[in-house]
Amino acid sequence: MTEFFDALGHMMSSTPGIILISIIVLSFVFDYINGFHDAANSIATIVATKVLTPFQAVLWAAAFNFVAYFISVYWIGEFKIGNTIAKSVNENFITLEVILSGIIAAISWNLLTWKFGIPSSSSHTLIGGFVGAALAHAGGFNAEGxxxxxxxxxxxxxLFIFMAPLIGMIIASILTIIILNICKNAKPAKAERWFKRLQLVSSALFSLGHGMNDAQKVMGIIGAAVIFxxxxxxxxxxxxxxxxxxxxxxxHxxxxxxxxxxxxxxxxxxxxWKIIKTMGSKITKVTPLEGVAAETAGAMTLYISEHFGIPVSTTHTITGSIIGVGLTKRVSAVRWGVTISLLWAWILTIPVSAIVAALIYYFITLFI
Structure with missing residues (x-):
């Protein structure tokens, strides 16, 4: 502990050190915002199906977000997604000002989309901000060859902006069809009770994936700053x-x-809560059976991306999975107007975050 405070005091004695500390603090602010921005991903369906109250649901999801740490450390043994984030920009064009600009842009976009209840991707706004600020620093896509x-x-x-929801949609559709066939002779009331219980399991699995995927993104940004x-x-x-x-x-x-x-x-x-409402009811009406299928499909997609070290959007993943269960009923069961609006938000997240980060970088460098 003494070494930590000595190092902190040493950093506070210089402008770069103060910027580094600011990046670390703002990264944890982004992490917190990411948590409440993406809470809907894990709990929207169990709230919509009244398996848990909203308060119970967020406690449930938060617990498994934290349990994900122990799985990452003691089972997986590494942080692949954090490594990917840290290495998404050529290290020759990374500066503390670049990272600071990127994290400020990411926080701004997350707060804006949260205010309007738009389930955008915290992952992609972070990547967009990091890349946009680096491009501003370098003066273009290529510099010095x-x-x-x-x-x-x-x-x-x-690619996984489109692949993650598609994979989630396909897996969710297949799981829903399989479950419906297995349970076709079951009594509806008894089946519903069982699937409400199973939703606790499926939402826990998704929350584990959310924790493993999203917490590492902040580690990647802090890692890039510390390494520089x-x-x-x-x-x-x-x-x-x-x-x-x-x-x-x-x-270390x-x-x-x-x-x-x-x-x-x-x-x-x-x-x-605004995003929970969008995810839980505006895309399609979800039953406990469909909630189990959607959350399990979303969790499977997150575990696949974790295996390959690709930071994906938990928002995109669960949205695609919810669409998948809706399609098993009929195409019109999905509210396509809402879905198209979400798609536009997904597409715009990276470029808008990049532009905002570039502008912030130019502003910051006027004073630093």
């Missing part, structure tokens, strides 16, 4: 020589991962 964006990291993220600081400001040869700088950061800043998971869990407890 190098690409600013690491396309091997960013292209899969962009120790390579360029307060020079630490260990970072330069580390085979994987992000994993070295995780090993071990309080960051657990804090990220705690903060997102606290944010989830705050709830995002």
């Amino acid at each position: 190098e690409s600013v964006i690491v396309y091997s990291k960013v292209i899969p993220i962009i 600081y120790h390579m360029n400001i307060d020079f630490d040869p260990a970072y330069v020589n580390a085979e994987d700088k992000f994993q070295y950061f995780v090993g 800043w071990g309080w960051v991962p657990i804090t990220s998971f705690i903060v997102i869990a606290l944010g989830t407890m705050g709830g995002g």
Whole structure:
């Protein structure tokens, strides 16, 4: 603990150190906002089907957001998604000002979409902000003969804007059809009671995926900032020589991962009631059976993306899954007007966040 406060005091003695501390604080603010912005993803269907009250549901989701930390550490053993975020921009074009601008832009977009009840992606606004500020710093997509964006990291993220909801939709449709066939002779009242209980399991599975996916994004941003600081400001040869700088950061800043998971869990407890209403009832009417199928499909999609280290939108994933269960009834069961509006928000998130971050970067550099 003494070493921590010594390091903190050393950082506070310089402008770059103060910027680094600001980035860490704002990253946790973003993490908290991410939690209440995305609370709807985990609990919209169990609230809509009256399995739990809204208050009970956010406590349930928050608990499993935090449990996800222990699965990441002791089962998976690494933070692939955080690594992807940290490496989405060429390290030669990362500065503390770039990261600060990106996180401010991401917070701004998340608050705006939350205010209007739009379930946009916290993942993509963070990526958009990071990339947009880096492009502003470099003056374009290429500088000094190098690409600013690491396309091997960013292209899969962009593809999964469309792939994640599609995968969720397909899995949810298949699961719904299988469940309906298995339970076709069951008594409706008895089946509904069972599926209400199973929704607790499926929402817990989705909350685990949400925690593993989204908490790591903040770790990636903090990691990028710390790595830059120790390579360029307060020079630490260990970072330069580390085979994987992000994993070295995780090993020596071990309080960051657990804090990220705690903060997102606290944010989830705050709830995002406007978005819960959109997700739980405006896309299609959801029964307990369909809630189980949608949440399980969403969880499976998140676990697949976690395996490959691709940061996807939990919002996109569960939306696609809810659409999938709606399609098993009939095409008109899905309110396509609402869905198209959501699609536009998804498409615009990265470019709008990038533009906002670039403008913030230009403003910040006037004073720093």
